[in-house]
Amino acid sequence: MRFEHRAVPIVLAAVLVDTIGFGIVMPVFPELITHLGAVDLEQATRIAGYMLVVFAFTQFFAGPVLGNLSDRFGRRVVLIASMLxxxxxxxxxxxxxxxxxxxxxxxxxxxxxxxxxxxxSVLADVTPPEKRAGVFGFIGAAFGVGFIIGPAIGGLLADFGPRAPFVAAAVLALLNALAMIVAMPETLAPENRRPFHLRDAHIVGAFRPLFAAGNAAPLLLAWFFWQLAHMVYPATWAFWAAIRFGWSPAEIGWSLAFVGLISVIFQAGLSGRIIARIGERRALVIGLGSGGLTFLIFAFITASWQAYALFLLSACSGLVFPAMNGLLSRMVDATRQGSLQGGIGSMGSVSQILGPLLLTQALATGVDHGFPGAAFLVAGVLALTALGTIVWKVLDRVPPPEPATADV
Structure with a gap:
């Protein structure tokens, strides 16, 4: 495997370590909330949803700010500060x-x-436009590896109490920051930097160049619906699995590790090749269709083995992020990649505000009425809405990708 720039594996390693830290704490979060709040699991589900809203609300404002700061001062300093x-x-x-x-x-x-x-933005800085979709897929692969290692470690550390995984995550994040201080090169050339203006450091300012390029609005709308649907996993999985199957924190951790394994195999080995062969637009249709169908089936399963079988079906949904990001990144120039990626993150934050509110309440309400799969039913409808938007408004309106000349 050959990368375009030595910064690429460093950034992927940073995403990996960060995801490990995030995954470590997931299996014990329900237990910690029930302990500190003296509440039952159903109430803890709602509280966790509110916490995700707080996370997303702050990220909504921070995403465009950090993106624009990285366009002004470079990627390295922003990444290190975030890790600390x-x-x-x-x-x-x-x-x-x-x-x-x-x-x-x-x-x-x-x-x-x-x-x-x-x-x-680092990946966009150092990768030719026609290869970006494949390289963006490696972020998903790094995320998947993190979810193999992180939840598995978190499930094991849970034996030492619900706080032990947080200590491990803090140490990993600190080591990540120190490694980036030593090894991370700057990738934004001085001639591609631009002044920081607060008037641009918000979601509308981030997407303004896209709207000037045209054809972006339905693409962004579809991505928003998909992001909203995909929140069903971080918002409800640990609680749904405990309620539906009676899984322990360790079993929840192993299920997330299996998801990570499937994701990394697909993202690292297949997504880039599939997108290069069939194009970003067709890849979107396959990814959204796979995800929507998986959500709908999840709503009605009754056995643990069925969940693991569905993880295999959902692998193709890993095409959505690299294909979407590849299309959008080709619509702006080199001076706006940080702003664009910050805007994408900010849009994701809106889904992270609305998604937990919608999906955790759907789960809790469904449990009250004997249907714990309600959250996945809602997610399936949202994903298929995204698919319909792509088919109706996007497929014939986005310029086709330039042919890839070599493997990444």
Missing amino acids: AFSADYALMAVAPTLAWLFLGRAIAGIAGAVYGPAS
Whole structure:
């Protein structure tokens, strides 16, 4: 495997380590909330949804700001600062005495979590436009590897108490920051930097160049519906699995690790080749169709083995992120990649505000009425709405990708 620039594996490693840290804490989050809040699992589901809203609300404002700062000062300093903030956040949550402290930790994580915009900008800086979709797929692969390792470690560390995984995540984030200080090169050339203007550091300012290019509005709308649907996993999976199957934190961790394994095999080995062969537009149709069908079936399954079988079907949904990002990144020039990626992150934050509110409440309401799959039913409808938007408004209106000349 040959990368276009030595910064690419460093950034992918940073995403990997960050995802490991995030995955470590997922299996114990329900237990920690029920302990600190003295509530049952159903109530903890709603509280977790509110915490995700806090995370997303702060990220909504931070994403375009960090993206524009990276267009002004470069990617390196922004990435390092975000990693240090993540370390402080996990350390804070490790010693949180009340639920209020967990909410504060989620707010800090929302600001630091806008790091994926600068990370994606690094890949856009050093990769030719026709190869970006494939390279963006490696971010998904790094995320998948993190979800193999992180939840598995978190499930094991849960034996030492619900706070132990947070300590481990804090140490990993700190090591990540130190490694980037030593090894991370700057990828934004001085001639491609532009002044920072607060008037541009918001979601409308980030997408303004896209609208000037045309054809972007339905694409962004479809991506928003998909992001909203995909929130069913971080917002409800741990709670749904505990309610539907009675899984322990360790079993939840292993299920997430299996998802990560499938994701990394597909993202690293197949997504780039598929997109290069059939194009970004057809890849979107396959990815959205696979995801929507998976969500709908999840709503009605009754056995653990069925969940693992569906993970295989859902693998093709990994085409959505690289194909979408590849299309959009080709619509702006080199001076606006950070702003674009920050805007994409900000749009994702809106879905992270609305998604947990919608999907955790759907789960809780469904449980009250004997249908724990309600959240996945809602997610399936949203994903198919995204698919319909692509088929109706996008397929014949976005310029086809330039042919790839070599493997990434």
